[in-house]
Amino acid sequence: MTKTAFVAIVGCPNVGKSSLLNRMLGQKVAIVTQKPQTTRTRIMGVLTEGETQLVFTDTPGYHRPKTKLGEKMIKSVGEGIAGMDACLFVVEPEGEIRETEVELLNRLKKEKAPVVLVINKIDTIKQKEKLMERIVQFTGIYDFEAVVPVSALKNENVDLVIEELKKLTYESVHFFPDDTLTDQPERVLAGEIIREKMLLLLDKEVPHGVAVSIEKMRERTDTDLMDVEATIYCERESHKGIIIGKKGDMLKKISTRARTDMENFFQCKINLQCWVKVKEGWRNREGLIHNFGLD
Numbered sequence: 001m002t003k004t005a006f007v008a009i010v011g012c013p014n015v016g017k018s019s020l021l022n023r024m025l026g027q028k029v030a031i032v033t034q035k036p037q038t039t040r041t042r043i044m045g046v047l048t049e050g051e052t053q054l055v056f057t058d059t060p061g062y063h064r065p066k067t068k069l070g071e072k073m074i075k076s077v078g079e080g081i082a083g084m085d086a087c088l089f090v091v092e093p094e095g096e097i098r099e100t101e102v103e104l105l106n107r108l109k110k111e112k113a114p115v116v117l118v119i120n121k122i123d124t125i126k127q128k129e130k131l132m133e134r135i136v137q138f139t140g141i142y143d144f145e146a147v148v149p150v151s152a153l154k155n156e157n158v159d160l161v162i163e164e165l166k167k168l169t170y171e172s173v174h175f176f177p178d179d180t181l182t183d184q185p186e187r188v189l190a191g192e193i194i195r196e197k198m199l200l201l202l203d204k205e206v207p208h209g210v211a212v213s214i215e216k217m218r219e220r221t222d223t224d225l226m227d228v229e230a231t232i233y234c235e236r237e238s239h240k241g242i243i244i245g246k247k248g249d250m251l252k253k254i255s256t257r258a259r260t261d262m263e264n265f266f267q268c269k270i271n272l273q274c275w276v277k278v279k280e281g282w283r284n285r286e287g288l289i290h291n292f293g294l295d
Contacts, residue, residue, distance in 0.1 A: 003169035011090035016120040019152035114145035123151040187214040209235040
C-alpha cells in the first residue's frame with residue numbers, strides 16, 4: 001500500500017529551511033547561505049522511502065517585503081501552504097517569537113493542516129534549558145502535531161522529522177517516479193548554483209540585487225561535456241564592477257565554484273561562461289521579475 005503527503009516547509013528568513021530540505025533528501029536541491037532571503041521561489045523536493053513518498057515545498061522566508069520581488073516571495077509562501085497535507089514550521093533555538101512568525105502561524109491555523117514544529121540549529125546552544133524555554137514559548141501559542149529539535153548542519157534528529165511526517169501520510173498512489181529528486185528544471189538549478197556563489201562571495205546588498213538567466217545549456221554529442229552560458233543581471237553599474245572584480249578575478253571565482261557544483265550535480269564536465277549586464281531596478285519591475293521566472 002503506497003502512501004503520500006505534500007509538505008510545506010515554512011519559517012522566517014535564515015532559519016535553515018533549505019538546509020533541512022537538502023538534509024532530508026540526502027542531496028542538495030536548494031541553495032544555502034547565511035544571508036536572509038536566499039530562497040526566492042518555491043522549490044520542490046521528493047523523498048521516496050519504500051511505500052512512502054513525501055513531496056516537499058521549500059518556501060521563501062516569511063518577511064515584510066520592501067520590493068515587488070519581496071511581495072512575490074510572500075505571495076509564494078501563501079501559495080506554498082495552501083492545500084498542503086502537513087507543514088514543517090522551522091524556527092531558531094533562541095530569541096523572542098517574531099511578529100512575522102505569529103502572522104505565519106495564524107495563516108497556518110486557517111489551513112487546518114497538521115504542523116510539526118522543527119527547532120533548528122540546536123548545535124549552536126550550550127544551555128539545553130534554552131531549548132526547553134523555546135519549546136514552551138511556541139507550544140503556548142499553537143497546538144503543534146509534534147516538536148522536533150534538530151541540527152540540519154550536523155544531521156541530528158533529521159530522521160525523526162521524517163518519521164513524524166510519515167505518520168501524516170495517507171493512502172495514495174505516488175505522484176512522482178520513485179527516483180525523482182526535484183521538479184526544478186536543469187536551467188533553474190544551474191542559475192541557482194551561480195546565484196549561491198554570489199551570495200557567498202559578495203558582501204551586503206549586491207547579491208540580493210542579482211538574477212541569473214541561463215541562456216544556453218546543451219550537452220555535446222561527441223563527449224561528456226555540457227556547455228552552459230549564463231547572464232548575471234544586477235541593478236547598478238557599480239555592482240557590475242564588484243561582480244566582475246579587478247581584472248575579472250571575482251567573476252572567475254564565482255564561475256569556478258559554480259562549475260564545480262554543477263559538475264557534481266549533473267555528473268558531467270561543464271564548460272561555463274558568464275556575462276554581467278545591468279538592469280536598473282529590476283526587483284520593482286513586474287515584466288523583468290516574470291522574465292527571470294521569479295513570479
